[in-house]
Amino acid sequence: MKKLAFDNAHYLKVQRENINKRIATFGDKLYLEFGGKLFDDLHAARVLPGFHSDAKLQMLLGLKDKTEIVITVNTGDIISNKFRNDIGISYQDEVVRLIGLLTGVGLYVGSVVLSFYQPNPIVEVFEQKLNKSGVKTYHHYKINGYPHNIPLILSDDGLGKNDYIETTKPLVVITAPGPGSGKMATCLSQLYHENIRGVRAGYAKYETFPVWNLPLMHPVNLAYEAATVDLADVNMIDPFHLEKYGKVAINYNRDVEVFPLLRSIFEKIWGDCPYFSPTDMGVNMVGFGIKHDEGTCEASKQEIVRRYYQALKNNYLGKFSDAAVEKAKLVMNQVGVDTSYRKCVAPCLKKYEETNLPVVSIQLPNGKIVTGKKSELLTAPAAALINALKALAKIDDSYDLISSNLITPIRDLKVNDLHHRNPSLHVEEVLIILALQASSNQLCELAIAQVGKIKGAQAHASNIMADVDLSTYKKLGIDVTEEPISYANLAK
Numbered sequence: 001m002k003k004l005a006f007d008n009a010h011y012l013k014v015q016r017e018n019i020n021k022r023i024a025t026f027g028d029k030l031y032l033e034f035g036g037k038l039f040d041d042l043h044a045a046r047v048l049p050g051f052h053s054d055a056k057l058q059m060l061l062g063l064k065d066k067t068e069i070v071i072t073v074n075t076g077d078i079i080s081n082k083f084r085n086d087i088g089i090s091y092q093d094e095v096v097r098l099i100g101l102l103t104g105v106g107l108y109v110g111s112v113v114l115s116f117y118q119p120n121p122i123v124e125v126f127e128q129k130l131n132k133s134g135v136k137t138y139h140h141y142k143i144n145g146y147p148h149n150i151p152l153i154l155s156d157d158g159l160g161k162n163d164y165i166e167t168t169k170p171l172v173v174i175t176a177p178g179p180g181s182g183k184m185a186t187c188l189s190q191l192y193h194e195n196i197r198g199v200r201a202g203y204a205k206y207e208t209f210p211v212w213n214l215p216l217m218h219p220v221n222l223a224y225e226a227a228t229v230d231l232a233d234v235n236m237i238d239p240f241h242l243e244k245y246g247k248v249a250i251n252y253n254r255d256v257e258v259f260p261l262l263r264s265i266f267e268k269i270w271g272d273c274p275y276f277s278p279t280d281m282g283v284n285m286v287g288f289g290i291k292h293d294e295g296t297c298e299a300s301k302q303e304i305v306r307r308y309y310q311a312l313k314n315n316y317l318g319k320f321s322d323a324a325v326e327k328a329k330l331v332m333n334q335v336g337v338d339t340s341y342r343k344c345v346a347p348c349l350k351k352y353e354e355t356n357l358p359v360v361s362i363q364l365p366n367g368k369i370v371t372g373k374k375s376e377l378l379t380a381p382a383a384a385l386i387n388a389l390k391a392l393a394k395i396d397d398s399y400d401l402i403s404s405n406l407i408t409p410i411r412d413l414k415v416n417d418l419h420h421r422n423p424s425l426h427v428e429e430v431l432i433i434l435a436l437q438a439s440s441n442q443l444c445e446l447a448i449a450q451v452g453k454i455k456g457a458q459a460h461a462s463n464i465m466a467d468v469d470l471s472t473y474k475k476l477g478i479d480v481t482e483e484p485i486s487y488a489n490l491a492k
Helices: 008-026 042-047 055-061 075-079 091-104 121-132 183-196 219-227 239-245 253-270 293-316 322-334 345-355 380-393 404-417 427-437 442-448 467-476
Strands: 029-034 067-074 108-115 136-139 171-175 201-206 235-237 250-252 359-363 369-373 458-461 479-482
Touching (some): 042 219, 042 293, 067 075, 067 091, 067 183, 075 091, 075 108, 075 121, 183 253, 219 235, 219 293, 239 253, 293 322, 345 359, 345 369, 380 427, 380 458, 380 467, 427 442, 467 479
Parallel strands (some): 029 171, 108 136, 458 479
Antiparallel strands (some): 235 250, 359 458
């Protein structure tokens, strides 16, 4: 069971104070490039036990009277129907989701920027949808030679070609549905246009990882590398910060590489650059929320192993290169662990060797490990979950919570009328049956009452899980790893 190693309340306090301080530095307006996820930063929650997955949102709510949010999305990602793999929705649907969630909690979403704009029927339909719902949209364009061709960038044919975004608040948060959406370019465009209008607007960057005031090889920072192996991000000592202040600060390669160009652009726009290093540009205070380093190290090592398995799976599916897998393995070696560090792996593989059937093993938050194998009635994830609920409820393992008399007609319906190829019940179907039985069966009632206690459990599957089961596990808060083998190949 993870010990709380992070003080979320203290983090929110110091983070708000630091952003307010940065706003005051510029006076008129601050454009804050907002990296990472606002609502569901599950990576941060995993590596910093005690960090709330919506901590960034809560931080903004404390500043909501002075905050306006601008969402930027790459039109190329709209046209290609790019998806957020973690929650399984397209970037354009994620933009709509973000608008609804943000406005729903009282934050003001001023507009959406369609970056790298290119006319396309799909983009036009999306833009019309936003406009009809009362959301303003702006067009920003690709600049050839960006970010190296500074004369072109700072001209009427560069940033000057972009629409000026009308904003009304002193803090303008620039966020996006995912990487490559043009957040930095949007900030630079606004600085350029504000300067033309006589407004000395400021810029700052808010990225949770890497944590600038933790050592380069700290497991928390290495977990960030493991999470971005597909992007080839590398943590590094900020040489500009070291040269100016004589102090070590951690940043990552892309920010360090682009800083000289950004500094030149800022000097052209502002007349001087208030920042001496990419670390100076940041406002992140997450490192000050860590209260037990040992707990973050343990959690980060677990995350690194999880990310290794994720890289293996994505490589098997053709999404990640062999180099990405090798990088994930290297990071795992750097913290001195292997796949056995994940306690749910060995029981899963042992059970699979014994049965030659798909198996899922779950390590519960209390440390107990249960397994479940596929049967004619249940998928392996469903069987494992039932066993997990019985373990939490202290129900005898031999007791069948769901009788075959209930499952058989459902299986027949799935095969004969709904034409499913796999008649076995999935996780969500099992939970629904348990909930329906709860009113007449005390043990089912007791079992279903344990569902909320399974959050934070760790699971390993002997094969790639069906999307429907994987999705339900994620909704329950179970962190999953899978052997990179399809069910079809496992069944041979």
